[in-house]
Amino acid sequence: MSSDRLIASEASLSKKRKSSSVAARPSESATGEGSSSRASASTLSLSSSSSSPKPSSSSTTLPYKVLPANPLEHSFARARELEDNKRRRTASNNSSSSTVNSRHIGDENSNSKMSIDPQKAFFPTTNSASSSTGIGLGRAGPRTGDTLKTVSLNGMKGSAPVVRRTDVQGRQPVKKLVIKNFTVTPELPKDYELERWKVLQQAIHAIQESKPVTSSLEELYRTCENLCHQKYGDTLYKKLSAEVETHIHKVVERLLNSNLDQDTILEAVHTAWADHCRQLIMIRSIFLYLDRTFVLQTQGVSSIWDMGLDLWRRLVMNQQEIRTKVLAGILRLIDKDRGGDIISQPLILSLLRMLTDINLYASVFETPFLQNSRLYYHVEGETNVHRFTVPEYLRYAQQRLVEETNRFEGYLDKSTRGGLISAVEGELLERWTDMLLQKGFESVMVAHSLQDLRLWHDLLTRVNGLEKLSIHFGNYVKKTGKALVIDPSRDDQMVEGLLKFKQEVDEVVSNCFQNSELFLNVLKECFESFINTRQNKPAELVAKYLDLRLRSGNKDLTDEELESTLDRVLILFRYIQGKDVFEAFYKRDLAKRLLLNKSASFDAEKSMLSKLKAECGAGFTTKLEGMFKDMDISKDIMVNFRASKMYNKMGNLDLHVNVLTQGNWPTYPPAEANIPDQISQCQEVFKEFYLSKHKGRRLMWQNSLGHSVVKAHFPSGTKELQLSLFQAIILLLFNDVDESHLSYKEIKQLSNIDPKELDRTLQSLACGKYRVLVKHPKSKDVSETDEFSFNKDFTASLTRIKINAIQLKETQEENASTNERIFQDRQFQVDAAIVRIMKTRKQLSHTLLMSELFEQLKFSIKPTDLKKRIESLIDRDYLERDKNDQSLYKYVA
Amino acid sequence: MKVKVKRWHTVAIWQWDMEDSTDLCGICHGPFDSCCPDCRIPGDNCPLLWGKCTHCFHLHCINKWIETNDSEGTCPMDRQIFEAAT
Numbered sequence: 001m002s003s004d005r006l007i008a009s010e011a012s013l014s015k016k017r018k019s020s021s022v023a024a025r026p027s028e029s030a031t032g033e034g035s036s037s038r039a040s041a042s043t044l045s046l047s048s049s050s051s052s053p054k055p056s057s058s059s060t061t062l063p064y065k066v067l068p069a070n071p072l073e074h075s076f077a078r079a080r081e082l083e084d085n086k087r088r089r090t091a092s093n094n095s096s097s098s099t100v101n102s103r104h105i106g107d108e109n110s111n112s113k114m115s116i117d118p119q120k121a122f123f124p125t126t127n128s129a130s131s132s133t134g135i136g137l138g139r140a141g142p143r144t145g146d147t148l149k150t151v152s153l154n155g156m157k158g159s160a161p162v163v164r165r166t167d168v169q170g171r172q173p174v175k176k177l178v179i180k181n182f183t184v185t186p187e188l189p190k191d192y193e194l195e196r197w198k199v200l201q202q203a204i205h206a207i208q209e210s211k212p213v214t215s216s217l218e219e220l221y222r223t224c225e226n227l228c229h230q231k232y233g234d235t236l237y238k239k240l241s242a243e244v245e246t247h248i249h250k251v252v253e254r255l256l257n258s259n260l261d262q263d264t265i266l267e268a269v270h271t272a273w274a275d276h277c278r279q280l281i282m283i284r285s286i287f288l289y290l291d292r293t294f295v296l297q298t299q300g301v302s303s304i305w306d307m308g309l310d311l312w313r314r315l316v317m318n319q320q321e322i323r324t325k326v327l328a329g330i331l332r333l334i335d336k337d338r339g340g341d342i343i344s345q346p347l348i349l350s351l352l353r354m355l356t357d358i359n360l361y362a363s364v365f366e367t368p369f370l371q372n373s374r375l376y377y378h379v380e381g382e383t384n385v386h387r388f389t390v391p392e393y394l395r396y397a398q399q400r401l402v403e404e405t406n407r408f409e410g411y412l413d414k415s416t417r418g419g420l421i422s423a424v425e426g427e428l429l430e431r432w433t434d435m436l437l438q439k440g441f442e443s444v445m446v447a448h449s450l451q452d453l454r455l456w457h458d459l460l461t462r463v464n465g466l467e468k469l470s471i472h473f474g475n476y477v478k479k480t481g482k483a484l485v486i487d488p489s490r491d492d493q494m495v496e497g498l499l500k501f502k503q504e505v506d507e508v509v510s511n512c513f514q515n516s517e518l519f520l521n522v523l524k525e526c527f528e529s530f531i532n533t534r535q536n537k538p539a540e541l542v543a544k545y546l547d548l549r550l551r552s553g554n555k556d557l558t559d560e561e562l563e564s565t566l567d568r569v570l571i572l573f574r575y576i577q578g579k580d581v582f583e584a585f586y587k588r589d590l591a592k593r594l595l596l597n598k599s600a601s602f603d604a605e606k607s608m609l610s611k612l613k614a615e616c617g618a619g620f621t622t623k624l625e626g627m628f629k630d631m632d633i634s635k636d637i638m639v640n641f642r643a644s645k646m647y648n649k650m651g652n653l654d655l656h657v658n659v660l661t662q663g664n665w666p667t668y669p670p671a672e673a674n675i676p677d678q679i680s681q682c683q684e685v686f687k688e689f690y691l692s693k694h695k696g697r698r699l700m701w702q703n704s705l706g707h708s709v710v711k712a713h714f715p716s717g718t719k720e721l722q723l724s725l726f727q728a729i730i731l732l733l734f735n736d737v738d739e740s741h742l743s744y745k746e747i748k749q750l751s752n753i754d755p756k757e758l759d760r761t762l763q764s765l766a767c768g769k770y771r772v773l774v775k776h777p778k779s780k781d782v783s784e785t786d787e788f789s790f791n792k793d794f795t796a797s798l799t800r801i802k803i804n805a806i807q808l809k810e811t812q813e814e815n816a817s818t819n820e821r822i823f824q825d826r827q828f829q830v831d832a833a834i835v836r837i838m839k840t841r842k843q844l845s846h847t848l849l850m851s852e853l854f855e856q857l858k859f860s861i862k863p864t865d866l867k868k869r870i871e872s873l874i875d876r877d878y879l880e881r882d883k884n885d886q887s888l889y890k891y892v893a
Numbered sequence: 894m895k896v897k898v899k900r901w902h903t904v905a906i907w908q909w910d911m912e913d914s915t916d917l918c919g920i921c922h923g924p925f926d927s928c929c930p931d932c933r934i935p936g937d938n939c940p941l942l943w944g945k946c947t948h949c950f951h952l953h954c955i956n957k958w959i960e961t962n963d964s965e966g967t968c969p970m971d972r973q974i975f976e977a978a979t
Contacts, residue, residue: 595904626934633936654900661935662906663927679901687905694937698910706903712896721896725903731896 207282208247225289233294248315266329280308313358349411377427390440391452397428430463437472445476453512474522481530495545527575539581547589552600588666595705626664634658671704674752714794724804726761741787764806830869838891846887920954929953943978
């Protein structure tokens with residue numbers, strides 16, 4: 001090897017590294033070192049040094065301060081060295097051209113000086129450092145002066161020859177490193193690719209024709225691998241896809257030519273598709289290497305599998321005839337399935353999977369399918385809605401929805417779910433919601449069929465029909481409730497009926513309508529509306545219903561039952577606007593229960609009271625609580641009275657007095673009566689005692705509310721009679737007259753009882769169930785000409801007989817007076833409302849005032865009554881009429 | 894044949910002992926029958942007080958009035974020094 005060659009190879013080495021055409025001439029190589037930026041830097045520094053070799057002058061021209069370790073000095077140093085090298089090399093070129101002494105680079109022991117451009121040895125190691133310093137003015141890399149002495153060639157060759165330059169002057173002979181070129185690369189036979197492809201092609205054909213593959217798969221795989229190694233991946237891929245394509249063409253032709261109808265084509269396509277997939281898997285396995293290398297590394301090439309699917313889509317399914325037939329076939333199959341025929345689920349599943357796999361499901365299948373489904377149920381819904389009863393139809397719709405949902409388990413793609421289900425819901429339910437509700441909701445409610453109602457709710461939830469359902473539900477509640485409330489002949493059962501009705505609808509709401517806010521509100525509104533369609537009466541009846549429940553003698557309810565009844569009644573009470581009516585009647589009944597000792601349970605009374613308090617506030621129950629308080633105080637007084645000395649004056653009469661605070665109790669008309677002397681004396685004793693305890697008061701006897709126990713001796717035996725005070729007073733009259741009769745007038749005169757009360761009392765004694773007196777002549781009603789006598793023949797199986805039930809009954813007068821009382825109380829409310837309105841408005845026309853009043857007042861009132869109140873307020877100088885306009889009222893401040 | 898009363902349960906209603914018990918308290922304008930605005934239950938806890946001037950008020954009402962500076966211890970009805978009748 002000549003030195004020329006060495007240098008050339010050296011140059012080629014450097015060329016490889018620097019990719020810049022550094023000429024073999026060493027003189028130029030110095031300036032061309034490093035990366036281009038560095039090269040320009042060195043050029044700059046070198047040119048400056050060459051033009052003016054004196055470093056001092058150069059350094060003064062530079063705009064930088066020259067520090068001791070100035071990199072610039074390095075470049076000067078380097079430049080000098082380069083000069084040296086140049087000289088040395090040219091010398092060695094001249095001197096040692098004859099000494100061809102090829103040596104291995106790795107031969108370290110040789111002390112021969114290798115002719116290596118120090119620059120080249122130098123730069124590989126310092127390259128990074130110096131290039132990072134940019135122009136060379138920045139930070140200096142390693143101290144180049146030192147490193148120059150030992151230069152490693154590590155990065156260049158893989159072996160690690162250390163070139164030692166022992167003498168800077170380069171007087172020693174230079175040894176040359178010779179690098180040999182490769183021997184000739186082995187060449188492939190020219191038809192190698194064709195040959196190999198043929199093998200592969202054969203295999204592909206065998207697979208496509210379902211014949212055994214002659215070559216081993218291992219071999220085929222290797223073949224493919226080798227071809228890929230030889231960079232035939234591209235052509236291989238193209239050939240392969242062409243091969244697949246031609247095969248698919250054949251398949252398509254076969255499909256088209258075999259003249260298949262809709263059903264058989266499904267089978268044919270299904271089989272072809274299955275075959276195609278199987279083949280594709282096999283082919284992919286063989287061409288796995290191609291798939292893993294060429295396909296992965298090349299952009300815009302899809303994997304063999306995708307390519308196969310793509311071809312299938314393009315060639316088979318885009319074939320108009322096949323596609324139409326297949327689609328129509330699938331749709332027909334699904335229709336058959338809906339119709340109840342048994343179809344091959346795997347077939348349809350496979351076909352739909354195929355469509356999904358080749359990305360045609362959404363674009364080609366879904367829309368026609370949904371349209372078809374819509375049409376199907378449009379027709380079916382229309383026939384069935386007329387054919388079935390409403391509950392039947394609902395069950396049918398439910399069934400259909402379940403079936404359609406199951407279709408997703410069976411073969412449909414999940415992505416269609418929303419569309420299909422909403423299509424079915426739309427056709428079967430939404431379209432008919434109004435009609436179904438109108439036709440069949442009420443009857444379901446009447447039948448109280450919870451199952452059907454739940455179905456209603458479930459189905460209408462799907463189509464946002466709950467609002468409509470709630471409206472119909474509300475209408476039904478209103479209608480039924482109003483029927484219960486409005487009929488006066490059924491007042492007896494009104495509360496019972498309402499409670500039962502409430503329980504029923506509650507059950508519906510909680511069991512079927514999921515207790516949703518919507519329905520609860522509707523329920524509340526409807527109850528409020530219908531229960532108040534009839535003024536006052538519901539409130540009165542609710543109070544009376546409670547009285548019946550709380551009265552003694554009601555043994556059919558346990559405490560818990562009673563409690564729950566009270567709760568339920570309270571809910572009705574909540575809906576009632578006329579709370580004042582309720583209070584008035586409840587108070588009257590409570591008074592009777594307390595005073596006549598007819599209360600079933602004190603606990604129940606208290607519990608009801610606390611419920612009312614919770615419901616309406618403390619103000620509502622103050623008076624009722626006062627009544628209980630009076631009862632307690634009276635008990636204490638009686639205890640004290642019995643303990644006092646005065647009690648000795650009482651004889652053997654058991655006297656008990658309930659002292660009432662007037663304001664707490666209902667007002668009672670005074671009921672005069674001549675009380676027998678003995679009892680009257682006892683009462684006076686008590687009065688004396690009471691007034692001694694409570695100064696500044698007076699007591700008034702209220703005879704109508706008392707009761708007594710009387711022992712009566714009949715020939716048949718002694719009986720204990722429980723009587724009202726009036727009844728007792730009358731009976732006592734007969735003690736004095738022995739056998740003879742007393743006329744009505746005599747009794748009236750002696751007892752001094754109010755005629756109406758007297759009539760009732762005599763009737764209860766002589767015409768009731770237990771006849772203690774005999775009336776002459778016998779008849780049902782008492783008249784002024786009647787005469788009465790003791791009934792000697794009185795018999796009764798019981799020893800204790802209650803005849804005073806009459807007291808518990810509400811008389812018409814009582815009812816009227818209670819209503820009157822309510823009306824009076826309401827007048828104050830009306831007055832207050834009028835004044836309130838007028839005070840803010842200052843002046844208002846009659847009609848406007850009326851409308852505002854109707855808005856403010858919780859109870860209904862006749863306009864004439866309002867007019868009266870306005871008149872009254874004008875009289876009392878709260879208002880005045882405008883002088884010019886009679887219908888205009890002004891507030892008088 | 895005789896009847897004999899064993900038990901006699903009667904009812905009495907108490908009122909303040911005055912001419913017209915439906916009269917109103919001159920201070921709170923509430924009936925004497927019911928209590929003053931601060932009390933809930935009429936009775937000995939909310940009694941009435943007669944003055945020597947014969948005017949009558951709820952005890953709590955007249956006390957409140959007398960305690961104010963403006964009252965100067967007078968009866969609100971006749972502006973004479975209010976003294977309770979014994």
